[in-house]
Amino acid sequence: MGRTGFLERLQNGGSIVVAEGYIFELERRGYLQAGSFVPEVVLEHPHLYYAHREKLRVVGRENDLDALNRAALKMAREVADENGCLMAGNICNSALYFYKDENTHAPTENMFKEQIEIAVEMGADYIVGETYSNFSEALLALKCIHKYGKGLPSVITLSASAGDYLSDGYDTVEACKKLEEAGTTVVGLNCGRGPSTMLPLLQKIKQACGVPIAALPVVYNTTLEEPTFHSLTIPGTDTRAFPLDLCSRMCSRQQIEEFGTKAKELGIQYVGLCCGNSSNMLRIVAEKYGRTPPASKYSPDMEKHYIYGDKTKFRKEFTEDLMAVKSGKA
Template sequence: MTTCTTKGFQQRLKDGDDIIVAEGYLFEFERRGLLKAGAFVPEVVLENPNLVRELHEEFVRAGSDVVLAFTYYGHREKLRVIGREQDLEALNINALKIAREVANNTNTLMAGNISNSTIYERNNQDSIEKTEAMFKEQIEWAVQEKADFIVAETFSEYGEALLALQCIQKYGNGLPSVVTMSPKTSSLTFDGVPFSAACKKLEDAGASVVGLNCGRGPATMMPLLREIRQACKGPIAAVPVPYRTTDKEPNFQALTDPDTGKQDFPLDLPAHTCSRSQIRQWAEEVKQLGVQYVGLCCGNASHYLREVAEVYGRKPAASKYAPDMTQHFVFGNRANNKAYYTESLKMYITTK
């Protein structure tokens, strides 16, 4: 197998290239019945590795420049909760090897991945040390398996995000970093820092890319992204969830069923999914804003990512099968079938 010959991550950033990244593996595998909602641990890496490889390839066909190793929530604490801590190293190494293989075969970048620890407590030294130890082992495995950069994501506290960055710098053998925070209903981190200020602090501390991922949908992430773009000089990241969050319910975990008022996270979120047109419009907005590192998080699917890639000027392999309604037997209004079209259209779009 040949080594990846694509332009390096840092060089792309320096040259002003846009980088498209597919996330959302947890939710996609849960939809497919291969991952348990609630625990959200990537056991599929051990149990169905070929399907992980296929989803990586699917996202690359849709336009992703990055194969993100599926180690999100594959850390020691999450595996301890489900009684599989003994499988920690195997899960991480397998995920990284699969991602490296796909990246090599598709001439894309491969990223290691660490995430919120679920045990971090500010001002608790024991918690901080345990969190650092968890970050350390995942980062060192990513270095071992030749990741091109490390993604540290979904932090709601600035302190934990900074710790993740410091761990990448300490244990990452010089690898560049993308550090993204996850906004909930407030415009402040859990430790009281405006997200724009938190991102600026992370940029100043040496992160290659800073920004937001998960939590908010396109509509409610945009105001924070505008603030971050003003605060930060370097590349920023935008990786929202593709759900119709609102000012009243700005985070996808806050979305409720309009009929019952019950929380829809995580099982009934499909009632709130964005349209492809909304994703395309959002991609146009962030491109104009100057977002250089762009993608979609929980709820992502390849048809959404293709919209983002095409807005960013790409023509990925999946664009061969982009919709063309001129070919539809009814809605295409083909000249050689106009009479049939006219009658059929009435039947489709009217109730009379």
């Protein structure tokens, strides 16, 4: 299929389905270290998988920034071209910026500039600024995209805390409105909250803003009592599940299906999943948005299962014996 632009896809209520959050999947497969969560895999296993200078410093690979980003963007560009998709450049929360410390502002801008310029050079269709827990850094990211992004569209997403306020005191909805006024193409939420605790806040943002809204929840069963995946506990204990035992609080496929349905009904135009995402979960969201990705070839069909499926497809003798075992009459 031919590739159309970012803005064209959002016209007349159109939507973009976004693949994110695979860093947890890579950790599950043994390709990176929980804790730092630096995607060194891009360099060590180039066939598989972004990082900024501050994250790389944690694992002693600061000098690999350029190579890592270029390798990741090159792969993304190839996949996008092959499948008619869009490719995003990315700048996330810096782990350096502090709104009260002006000495951190210029270094953070330099980090953003570095990544944006590489993304532009490697052919990105738009730039994502994501996972900001305060309005000030998000606004800086947007200004950097405007300054260094050669006119590319922008997506700015905030990571809402347990309350509806960001770490610098801004109400999350107010912050989204201010980012819209500052010129972002798309605004919304990613990470932090799961579907059930993100959707109510998204509804308020949708009512307040006129630009397309983004929604990328984590794939974990957050609740009113434990509204973010950082606050989740292992069932039956007081032990925090983040990050090593989040598997104990994974969303079910049905919950992801419900999120896809409600997000579409709400008019969310830029949709995906964040931390904990996997291909089968994103496929559910894509199909709810009317897509048929290549992975739909393997969408579940339990009618083919020898126990739970259509018994007419299996030998009569076998199904009779199986039903007898299940009923305890064998």
